[in-house]
Amino acid sequence: MNILKTITHNKLALASLVVLGVLYTMALFAPFFAPYHYDDDDVLTVYAPPSQIHLIDGNNRVSPPFVYRRNVSLNEYYQRVYVEDTMKSCPVKLFVRGSRYKLFGLFESDIHFFGAPGTKVFLCGADSRGRDIFSRILYGAQVSLSIGIVGALLSLGIGMVVGGIAGYAGGSVDNALMRLCEVIMCVPAFYLMLALRAAFPPYLRSLEVYLLIVVILSLIGWASIARIIRGLSLSLREREFVYAARASGLSHVAIITRHILPHTFSYVLAAFFLSIPGYIGAEAALSLLGLG
Structure with a gap:
């Protein structure tokens, strides 16, 4: 009890405890919080940059979070360039269906914390095999x-x-x-x-x-x-x-x-x-x- 009182009266300690709690919770339930499986690769998203989540639509109005689909092309150095197609938007939703997983090896599900049906959301970008870095981090x-x-x-x-x-x-x-x-x-x-x-x-x-x-x-x-x-x-x-x-x-x-x-x-x-x-x-x- 004395330890808990000390933590609750120390704002820095309390903030640190909250951050650690969030990190360990996300790690413990990684298959749920990760939008994709850590080994899901895609040659079309190799080295894709982080997705930009928009809150303002084309009419300059506040909108629920969404992302644009991205077109891939090669520049003069044969490097991949990802350009957003502003005509094709996909809303970012919570509790979406995706790849199947077993939580703790027991509970099978395909519900993920967030996702964008119709495209892929890469919060931290993709690696050399097109795998979601954020999912791999979790x-x-x-x-x-x-x-x-x-x-x-x-x-x-x-x-x-x-x-x-x-x-x-x-x-x-x-x-x-x-x-x-x-x-x-x-x-x-x-x-x-x-x-x-x-x-x-x-x-x-x-x-x-x-x-x-x-x-x-x-x-x-x-x-x-x-x-x-x-x-x-x-x-x-x-x-x-x-x-x-x-x-x-x-x-x-x-x-x-x-x-x-x-x-x-x-x-x-x-x-x-x-x-x-x-x-x-x-x-x-x-x-x-x-x-x-």
């Missing part, structure tokens, strides 16, 4: 945004376990685990990420690639988190409630999970949200190099 956001959350959660989980054990146990266990963390942190993260990805076959199914990237990012990111959790655990293990837990006969695992790690949640929560952009950027870098 489908790609499903991977990038979810990898950020899943990767951060897995890294935090590993880091909390390793750091909690190292800080509570101390001695040779602490020394061995921290040296392992230092070895991982000494290797440049980007090159380690490339090496781990290159160790696996280049041609994998989409789900296998997704899980592989999550594991790679998690294996790289947990070490720094473990060091912080270890430092917190070192101080927490000397607190009175930990001595009381030992005196009551609780096992070491119970003490770590019930009494030590819960007291690190304030740091863990901040680290979780701050690490998400880094995981998204790392996934984008792998994809840019053709390894994602």
Whole structure:
């Protein structure tokens, strides 16, 4: 409740939360919000520029949103030129029928959030195969945004376990685990990420690639988190409630999970949200190099 009160009283935080909510909602329901399937190509719309959505008709009157059909021609450099045909307008409508899809792999539908029956609407233009870039962005956001959350959660989980054990146990266990963390942190993260990805076959199914990237990012990111959790655990293990837990006969695992790690949640929560952009950027870098 305190977190919610803080967010609602901070306009910048509230605006950021709204933007994130919109982005994740559109990514989650990408097949519905995308006007076309991400792989729908068309040789007639290769490198088509973004569509201009008009609100003023030919008589200079305010009109519901519409787009003009576009004619394609080649200029003297044999480049495609798209020219609007102002005699052929197509209204932009909500909840139109289009290509069929399965939402979450379960619910089949052909209803899309918007579209222009009679022509194509490219909010961000089209690529070299005539595919809608906006639709591809939404489908790609499903991977990038979810990898950020899943990767951060897995890294935090590993880091909390390793750091909690190292800080509570101390001695040779602490020394061995921290040296392992230092070895991982000494290797440049980007090159380690490339090496781990290159160790696996280049041609994998989409789900296998997704899980592989999550594991790679998690294996790289947990070490720094473990060091912080270890430092917190070192101080927490000397607190009175930990001595009381030992005196009551609780096992070491119970003490770590019930009494030590819960007291690190304030740091863990901040680290979780701050690490998400880094995981998204790392996934984008792998994809840019053709390894994602």
